[in-house]
Amino acid sequence: DIQMTQSPSSVSASVGDRVTITCRASQGISSWLAWYQQKPGKAPKLLIYAASTLHTGVPSRFSGSGSGTDFTLTINNLQPEDFATYYCQQANSFPRTFGPGTKVDIK
Amino acid sequence: QVQLVQSGAEVKKPGASVKVSCKTSGYTFSSYGISWVRQAPGQGLEWMGWISAYNGNTNYAQKIQGRVTMTTDTSTSTAYMDLRSLRSDDTAVYYCAREPFSDYWGQGTLVTVSS
Numbered sequence: 264d265i266q267m268t269q270s271p272s273s274v275s276a277s278v279g280d281r282v283t284i285t286c287r288a289s290q291g292i293s294s295w296l297a298w299y300q301q302k303p304g305k306a307p308k309l310l311i312y313a314a315s316t317l318h319t320g321v322p323s324r325f326s327g328s329g330s331g332t333d334f335t336l337t338i339n340n341l342q343p344e345d346f347a348t349y350y351c352q353q354a355n356s357f358p359r360t361f362g363p364g365t366k367v368d369i370k
Numbered sequence: 371q372v373q374l375v376q377s378g379a380e381v382k383k384p385g386a387s388v389k390v391s392c393k394t395s396g397y398t399f400s401s402y403g404i405s406w407v408r409q410a411p412g413q414g415l416e417w418m419g420w421i422s423a424y425n426g427n428t429n430y431a432q433k434i435q436g437r438v439t440m441t442t443d444t445s446t447s448t449a450y451m452d453l454r455s456l457r458s459d460d461t462a463v464y465y466c467a468r469e470p471f472s473d474y475w476g477q478g479t480l481v482t483v484s485s
Contacts, residue, residue: 297471306476306477308475309472352417360417
């Protein structure tokens with residue numbers, strides 16, 4: 264199975280900040296990576312797929328990059344509604360493993 | 371618009387079974403797959419498995435292989451997840467999501483396993 268790791272596990276930030284979250288796969292997954300945002304008590308929402316493609320309706324302050332084993336999610340100009348937990352997931356092969364999550368909270 | 375609507379919360383005793391439904395609308399059901407993901411209280415997301423709504427092919431997480439069956443009913447555009455021999459650590463919110471890339475999700479179904 265492909266293992267996914269994320270760093271940091273949590274980050275405190277202020278409105279307007281830039282936040283960067285890293286996701287690493289235990290083996291190469293090309294660009295088969297997605298990023299999700301989840302708020303407490305809600306279902307996850309897709310932000311980015313294929314490593315860098317923004318899902319419909321997702322604000323352009325979110326961006327993704329990377330390929331192979333190392334990936335990054337960047338949130339520019341952090342907004343109040345962006346405080347949430349973010350997960351990466353590889354879609355290269357079964358089982359479709361998730362990273363452990365990164366919680367973005369208010370500084 | 372694409373919608374996935376799941377069945378309601380369940381309370382089960384250890385050893386019982388639960389069947390969660392995921393009724394879809396707003397797209398051609400057989401053109402996509404469905405993944406099931408669960409989340410134990412306070413924990414991260416755990417991928418459970420996937421089913422093709424086109425041909426019924428499945429792939430299950432090894433951890434639950436043998437206890438889970440995923441099916442679809444193309445006549446009602448509904449996917450089902452059946453989990454047997456429930457244990458307390460199966461207590462979680464269960465989600466369905468449209469594949470590929472889990473672009474749309476159901477609202478979640480809380481399954482509580484308790485004696």
